[in-house]
Amino acid sequence: MTEITEETIFTWGAPPLKFGAGASDEIGFEMSQYGVRRVLILTDAGLVAAGIPERIADNLRRYEIAAEVFDGVHIEPTDDSFTKAVGYAREQGPWDGFVAVGGGSSIDTAKAVNLLTSYPGELMDYVNKPIGAAKPPPGPLKPLIAVPTTAGTGSESTAMCIMDILSMKVKTGISHWRLRPTLAVVDPLLTMTLPAGVTAAAGMDIVCHALESYTARWFTTFDRKKPEERVTYCGSNPISDLWCEKSMALLASSFRRAYTHGSSDVDARTDTMMAATFAGMGFGNSGVHIPHANGYPIAGRVRSYVPDGYPPDEPMVPHGQAVSLTAPEAFRFSFDSAPERHLRAASLLGPDDQKQNDPREQLPSVLVSLMRDIGIPNGISAVGYTENDIPDLVPGTMKQQRLLATCAKVPTEDDIAAIFAGSLTNW
Incomplete structure (x- = not known):
């Protein structure tokens, strides 16, 4: 018998689903x-x-x-x-x-x-x-x-x-x-009264779930694990890819409509809800990486920012906003690890967006276009952080080793600091 040192097994799981109006x-x-x-x-x-x-x-x-x-x-x-x-x-x-x-x-x-x-x-x-x-x-x-x-x-x-x-x-x-x-x-009908700001923040969480899962390390690149050592996140794999691709395609046609006409467009709400569920089926098995790891200290260290559509009496950076604010810069960083996946993701999420001459800029450009259209804050400076805060944000990200290890290009502390610096403003 040949000893297997690289992982050859991926796992996939999701609960039974009942989906639809009513x-x-x-x-x-x-x-x-x-x-x-x-x-x-x-x-x-x-x-x-x-x-x-x-x-x-x-x-x-x-x-x-x-x-x-x-x-x-x-x-x-x-x-x-x-x-x-x-x-x-x-x-x-x-x-x-x-x-x-x-x-x-x-x-x-x-x-x-x-x-x-x-x-x-x-x-x-x-x-x-x-x-x-x-x-x-x-x-x-x-x-x-x-x-x-x-x-x-x-x-x-x-x-x-x-x-x-x-x-x-x-x-x-x-x-x-x-x-x-x-x-x-x-039940998509339960989302019809969501405020536009909540629709935008929650929807960016879907976007990042699908993108991070799709660009995560391929499952065979991890070290071989014993059954009891395998974690929930196993890296991108053939099944998670299918769910993430479908999620991005649904978002491309429905997300802006759900934000703009959410109280009346049942089809847009239905497709956005389905995109969220599909992305969950993807990232819930393959994993997320840098944008989510960065999002945790961004949300955890908030001082005074109060987002549109949320309770006015408590400073917070909603999770979906927090993970999106460094996403353009994070995908510039990870581009070299899987250029074809970043380009494929850009084509799925932004099929009508103008293509950039620099391939590295295609996915960040699609993200920035979407974020501007739906009112996402322009970088971490728009939620109260300055360059002086970066040394305090980086340790919070580095504690998320479970997530960072899922990136196909594992970042150092200096890399994370540079991503934060590049995300002070996104446009």
């Missing part, structure tokens, strides 16, 4: 198939005011499932907000299952609650290294139905949950295939 009205039936009697719905106060979680609770009750609503999910969740949600669920439990209603914040919070009410321990026991102990969930979790109300995170498809660690001013998360929801119920 799909959220069938959650009671779906949850009843798991034999549950008592379910906790996790959501935020804004969605409660809109009546969506209570409508889902009523649907559950029609199938003789007791349902209660927790509305304390924090937009851009933190270790503190996760811990409070877990505390509530432990005090009011036990629960037979969970329904997450909202953006990635609600779905990620529900994943953490499911884990920490199914098994003992504290949040940091399971958080990724080097920040946490990265303890794997010891067994199966309870049924979790994810119901996204924004077209962005793809969290309904993925096996990870993300949070801010307040004391360290950095984002990190928990990553394990057992966190993946039992079922994704994706």
